[in-house]
Amino acid sequence: MADEDxxxxxxxxEPLTPAAPPARDTGAxxxxxxxxxxxxxxxxxxxxxxxxxAGLVLAALNLRPAITSLGALLKExxxxxxxxxxxxxxxxxxxxxxxxxFGFAAPRLARRWGPGAVVCxxxxxxxxxxxxxxxxxxxxxxxxxxxxxxxxxxxxNVLLPVVIKTWFPDRxxxxxxxxxxxxxxxxxxxxxxxxPMTAALGGSWRTGxxxxxxxxxxxxxxxxxxxxxxxxxxxxxxxxxxxxxxxPIRITSSxxxxxxxxxxxxxxxxxxxxxxxxxxxxxDAGVSAGTAGVLLAVTMAMGVPLSFVLxxxxxRMRHQGPLVVAxxxxxxxxxxxxxxxxxxxxxxxxLLMGISNCAFPLALTMIGMRSATPxxxxxxxxxxxxxxxxxxxxxxxxxxTLYQHSGGWGLPIALMVGLMVPQIAVGVLAGRNRRxxxxx
Numbered sequence: 407m408a409d410e411d412x413x414x415x416x417x418x419x420e421p422l423t424p425a426a427p428p429a430r431d432t433g434a435x436x437x438x439x440x441x442x443x444x445x446x447x448x449x450x451x452x453x454x455x456x457x458x459x460a461g462l463v464l465a466a467l468n469l470r471p472a473i474t475s476l477g478a479l480l481k482e483x484x485x486x487x488x489x490x491x492x493x494x495x496x497x498x499x500x501x502x503x504x505x506x507x508f509g510f511a512a513p514r515l516a517r518r519w520g521p522g523a524v525v526c527x528x529x530x531x532x533x534x535x536x537x538x539x540x541x542x543x544x545x546x547x548x549x550x551x552x553x554x555x556x557x558x559x560x561x562x563n564v565l566l567p568v569v570i571k572t573w574f575p576d577r578x579x580x581x582x583x584x585x586x587x588x589x590x591x592x593x594x595x596x597x598x599x600x601x602p603m604t605a606a607l608g609g610s611w612r613t614g615x616x617x618x619x620x621x622x623x624x625x626x627x628x629x630x631x632x633x634x635x636x637x638x639x640x641x642x643x644x645x646x647x648x649x650x651x652x653x654p655i656r657i658t659s660s661x662x663x664x665x666x667x668x669x670x671x672x673x674x675x676x677x678x679x680x681x682x683x684x685x686x687x688x689x690d691a692g693v694s695a696g697t698a699g700v701l702l703a704v705t706m707a708m709g710v711p712l713s714f715v716l717x718x719x720x721x722r723m724r725h726q727g728p729l730v731v732a733x734x735x736x737x738x739x740x741x742x743x744x745x746x747x748x749x750x751x752x753x754x755x756x757l758l759m760g761i762s763n764c765a766f767p768l769a770l771t772m773i774g775m776r777s778a779t780p781x782x783x784x785x786x787x788x789x790x791x792x793x794x795x796x797x798x799x800x801x802x803x804x805x806x807t808l809y810q811h812s813g814g815w816g817l818p819i820a821l822m823v824g825l826m827v828p829q830i831a832v833g834v835l836a837g838r839n840r841r842x843x844x845x846x
Contacts, residue, residue, distance in 0.1 A: 454635060458573050461628035462581070465525055465562055466588035468625050470681075471596035471618045472536050472555045473501050474706060477681045478600040478699040481689065482611040487545045494806055500549060501678060502798040504556035505563060509792035512564035513784050521565040526629035528565075531558030533622035540612035558622075560795075564787050571774055571783045578774040579721025583714040586767030590709030592621075593681075598703030601696050657789045660845045662776055665836035666769065666790040669730075671797025672829035673765035676737060678802050679822060680705060680759055687815050691748035701756045708760025709767070716764055717771040729768055730833030737762030737826045745819040762826075765833065769794075777842050786842055801825070 515524045539551025574581040604614025685698040740758030805818040
């Protein structure tokens with residue numbers, strides 16, 4: 407992918423009032439690295455900033471329900487569609503595949519239309535995909551509807567950190583914390599409410615999955631307001647290239663970018679194995695379906711407070727390695743307990759795995775900190791997330807295959823433990839105090 411296809415910030419991405427650029431060593435945005443802004447100030451600018459925050463929160467709430475609602479009803483979906491364990495494992499790998507493929511496309515789409523427009527379209531795709539997939543008929547239709555929803559999630563995954571870096575260059579940590587907290591809240595709500603909502607709506611798993619389209623439809627509204635409010639003058643979508651005379655950033659030559667990509671991939675592997683298979687592990691240990699869903703919700707809910715606190719803490723540290731190690735140790739302890747006594751210590755293991763899964767907001771924060779400009783962040787975000795999700799694709803599929811052929815959870819859990827060790831190692835490398843611009 408060419409560098410010029412990546413370095414872009416278009417309409418509905420940039421604030422209306424220019425801020426005084428901070429010093430470069432704070433990760434600030436240089437005036438020559440952002441698109442031309444409309445010189446407007448006063449109540450309108452403050453009002454639009456509030457709309458941006460609302461858009462970020464609502465978008466983040468929609469980035470996981472399409473996945474965790476399926477995890478809560480995976481057994482019913484498998485029975486209803488006649489899926490084997492291997493096909494179900496493939497289904498849990500589809501999110502990572504879509505995130506990788508469409509994540510690579512996100513910067514090019516942003517260059518053409520602007521991040522705000524792409525995120526708006528992404529929310530609409532989530533709504534349509536979620537409502538269509540249960541009624542599409544058969545496994546192929548279900549996979550196609552899921553792919554549409556996941557495409558919307560993928561482009562938003564890449565571009566929302568860019569919106570944060572552009573609108574809030576001096577508050578990357580706190581705003582990433584707010585965004586991550588909303589993402590964790592949406593994840594846990596879908597895990598906790600899908601089973602009881604399904605029962606309340608008549609017991610059909612199709613209705614229980616489709617109802618989450620309403621939340622995605624709501625998220626379209628603030629992004630539409632931003633798109634309609636933007637002025638066309640001086641806001642060419644293709645603007646925003648570096649324009650500094652400096653050589654372009656070759657993202658594939660950056661050790662920091664590769665460390666972030668591998669760290670992102672390994673934490674995504676753990677997260678999607680957890681979301682896709684943890685309820686089944688508990689149900690096989692004798693836990694009821696409703697309790698298994700609540701346990702997954704507890705795991706996801708741990709991310710609500712921690713996702714708000716961790717980015718703030720990480721942004722104040724020169725090296726984020728100690729946080730990586732702490733989260734990894736919690737993951738190792740949770741997986742070990744899940745293997746030794748899945749039912750007896752279920753609540754404790756759910757808490758530990760929830761803490762470990764907060765490697766995701768930490769990775770997002772490091773993406774924002776490892777580049778000095780929005781143009782660099784869009785490159786790093788697209789590269790780290792897309793390559794990372796490619797790395798994560800085999801994990802859930804392999805877990806499903808091991809489970810089906812071994813008849814138990816010993817081998818799948820051993821795999822999860824084994825992957826946590828390199829996650830800690832590359833996370834420490836990614837947490838070093840350096841930026842991709844320094845590695846030209």
